[in-house]
Amino acid sequence: MCTVKEFLNYEIFCGALFFKKKGIFMEFIGTLINGLSLGGVYAMIALGYTMVYGIAKLLNFAHGDIIMVGGYLLFVFVGIVNNSIIALLITAVLCAIFGIVMEKLAYKPLRGASPLAVLITAIGVSYLLQSLAQIIFGTQTKFVTLFQNLGVINIGSLVIQVSTLITLFSCIVIMAGLTLFIKFSKTGRAMIAVSEDRGASELMGINVNSIITITFAIGSFLAAAASFFYLLKNPQINPTLGSMPGIKAFTAAVIGGVGSIPGAMAGGVLLGIIEMFTAKVSFLTPYTEAIEFGILILILLVRPSGLLGKKRREKV
């Protein structure tokens, strides 16, 4: 126990520190906003993983590569229509269709096959897409300018890039929309039902195949949007563009509890924040990935079903 005097001293000390280091406080807020923004992008990708896993019970390791496909499509369409927003809309729709086709060609024939066969197929699809991108676009990095000089916003000593705010705001809108869709639309409820019990869902008259198709379309749509925001920060496109965000998002999905939608959001935001804070603290910067995957391992040890994942009930 500490005495009252000691406690007061401590309070005064902290107060002084706070005012003296107000600059640090603002930097903290700035980093937090950057982290939330990056986290939102990871969350959008993680949602694709988690929804497809929850509903189709397959880990689509090629999901990250849809980001890459989206990147090249953006590159092509920004070149054609010369308007990033229109290019994004075209890309999102094409990616959704692409996701549907991928499911039909690669995964649907494997319905009921062993999980290992599906996993190997997914890895194969991933390599196939990367190789195709390499054949079509070559190995050199392509650059895409989505907006000219969006600039920064100053709030006191706080400096934030406009692109960060656009990303953060868009991610919030998209995820809120998705949450409402799942909770209140008939299709959304059917998605929850299928993820819980495929057989019982069929008994309700739900066409499970079409629900899986819709899920792939939504997941790929979100990946295309994520691709846009990713390129907003770092406009370089190459055939392995999707690998790192894909792995990060997968990690986020598992940390949050694979299959859980709020879990994917939480996991994504957590990783985004970690990444931005470790980037600020120079002695931690080289260990960003080590910290992220360390957390993954820790959570898998302590809570194998993830932060917000539910323990699967035994089926009768």
Added chain:
Amino acid sequence: MALLEVHDLNVYYGVIQALKGINFKVNEGEIVALIGANGAGKTSTMQSIVGLIQSKTGNIIFDDKDITKMATHTIVSIGMSQVPEGRRIFQELTVYENLLMGAFLQKDKKKIKEALADVYELFPRLKERKNQIAGTLSGGEQQMLAISRALMNRPKLLMLDEPSMGLSPLLVQEVFGIIKKIHEAGTTILLVEQNAKMALKIADYAYVLETGRIVLEGKASELLKNDDIKKAYLGS
């Protein structure tokens, strides 16, 4: 007239043959019971009728349509509902949302409302608990919900797979009372039970299943008096 005719079902799980040539029918307006011990093949029969598993041979005629190769959701759309073994309600959804899932194929909002009113009348307790998460209901309530959910589709044929499983004797009585009510309201019923006594009491006709074969059939009232049945299934 037969509402459901099942011809020569042969179901395999890998190399194990679970059903070895099952034939039976359910006439319109009847309650037909399918009784048999654990592992006899009752659930396999139910699941192959509704297309959740496929029979190697044979065919299934429902309401004059050949449904043998139909997808489950199509079969459900022409008026067959099944309450699966173990209830399998959607634990994460509310009672109300579960009921809406039961009416998934109904586009007409007014008809959904009518169906809701009907099941709430049959199960007032579900109305009281309509906003409760279904996973938090008691076993008996979950069974009531599973039955209501199936009724939301307004089926011509309602199939129930061991609705009394895991329920207290009092609740078993209640469930069988409800089944009778549903039947009186004009729904044909195919009832699968291990609880042979209760099933035979409410059924018109019954089939006895043993290791994948139908070994006996007859009027339920007669089977109740049959010595073999008494020994094997009625415990007297």
